[in-house]
Amino acid sequence: MSDTNPNLPNPNLDAAAAMATEVPQAAALGFQMVSAGDARGVMHVPWREDLVGDPETAVIASGVVTSLLDHCCGMAITAATGERRPTATLDLRIDYMRPAASRAGVTVEAHCYHMTRSIAFVRAHAWDADPADPIATAQAAFMLAGPVGPGTGGAA
Amino acid sequence: MTSEDHLRAFLERAPYIRFLGMTAELAGDELTGILPFSPHLIGNTLLPALHGGVIGGFLEMTALAQLAVTQSTPRVHKTIDVTIEYLRPGRALTTYARADLRKVGRRIANVHVEAWQEARSQPIAALRGHFMLAED
Numbered sequence: 001m002s003d004t005n006p007n008l009p010n011p012n013l014d015a016a017a018a019m020a021t022e023v024p025q026a027a028a029l030g031f032q033m034v035s036a037g038d039a040r041g042v043m044h045v046p047w048r049e050d051l052v053g054d055p056e057t058a059v060i061a062s063g064v065v066t067s068l069l070d071h072c073c074g075m076a077i078t079a080a081t082g083e084r085r086p087t088a089t090l091d092l093r094i095d096y097m098r099p100a101a102s103r104a105g106v107t108v109e110a111h112c113y114h115m116t117r118s119i120a121f122v123r124a125h126a127w128d129a130d131p132a133d134p135i136a137t138a139q140a141a142f143m144l145a146g147p148v149g150p151g152t153g154g155a156a
Numbered sequence: 157m158t159s160e161d162h163l164r165a166f167l168e169r170a171p172y173i174r175f176l177g178m179t180a181e182l183a184g185d186e187l188t189g190i191l192p193f194s195p196h197l198i199g200n201t202l203l204p205a206l207h208g209g210v211i212g213g214f215l216e217m218t219a220l221a222q223l224a225v226t227q228s229t230p231r232v233h234k235t236i237d238v239t240i241e242y243l244r245p246g247r248a249l250t251t252y253a254r255a256d257l258r259k260v261g262r263r264i265a266n267v268h269v270e271a272w273q274e275a276r277s278q279p280i281a282a283l284r285g286h287f288m289l290a291e292d
Contacts, residue, residue: 022201023207024199025199025210026199028175050172050175053171054169063217064172066238067209069209089240096235
């Protein structure tokens with residue numbers, strides 16, 4: 001669920017969309033950008049046989065959800081700052097409410113609800129069919145590095 | 157089944173573990189998770205560094221693998237919650253992880269996991285989590 005209107009021009013969209021395809025891990029998992037703007041990002045990962053955690057249930061692995069939550073939090077920060085600044089995750093707390101449905105993809109919405117000069121605070125939730133019935137929620141803090149350029153490593 | 161059998165069954169069971177390229181070794185009942193570097197694990201191409209989700213997933217899988225060996229069940233335990241702390245960037249190197257079963261109750265286990273690369277004294281990330289134990 002996003003309150004972003006996809007019909008409005010959004011200068012942050014290109015930078016955010018690039019995050020879904022240019023990052024090798026995101027491309028390998030098949031991440032798709034859904035929307036970005038207003039300090040929020042929405043991303044989707046389609047179900048895939050090789051991403052399953054337990055073949056008995058054919059549910060997507062929790063590690064895939066971890067990657068999507070982390071990645072979408074980064075996209076929310078990009079949507080909040082309007083530029084791709086290197087970020088380093090400080091911590092990420094995930095609560096798993098229930099397993100996703102069998103053979104279901106997962107969607108995540110992240111909201112960068114507060115930002116200081118060097119730290120971004122982000123909340124996110126993941127669902128399979130209904131945003132009001134989440135499979136997981138997350139809370140994360142990120143360190144913001146300076147703008148991309150020589151000498152900026154991007155890590156803590 | 158021996159500990160090695162339980163570990164092999166766990167590693168072969170989940171397609172996601174093959175996607176990561178994760179393996180593990182046992183010394184007695186103590187397990188070391190091993191994640192060889194691969195380009196598809198990169199999250200930051202500038203450094204380059206492993207994706208935070210990859211490190212988190214690897215830590216969680218190490219916890220579940222250790223539980224599979226210790227609890228001697230082929231059933232998959234369920235993750236309730238995890239807190240992942242990122243301490244250093246994960247370089248383009250092999251990553252190792254060991255899980256410490258802090259408390260294994262009747263239904264719930266509390267597990268701490270630490271990951272390192274070149275030196276164990278310089279961990280790159282840590283995980284604390286609760287897991288719902290599968291019933292036989």
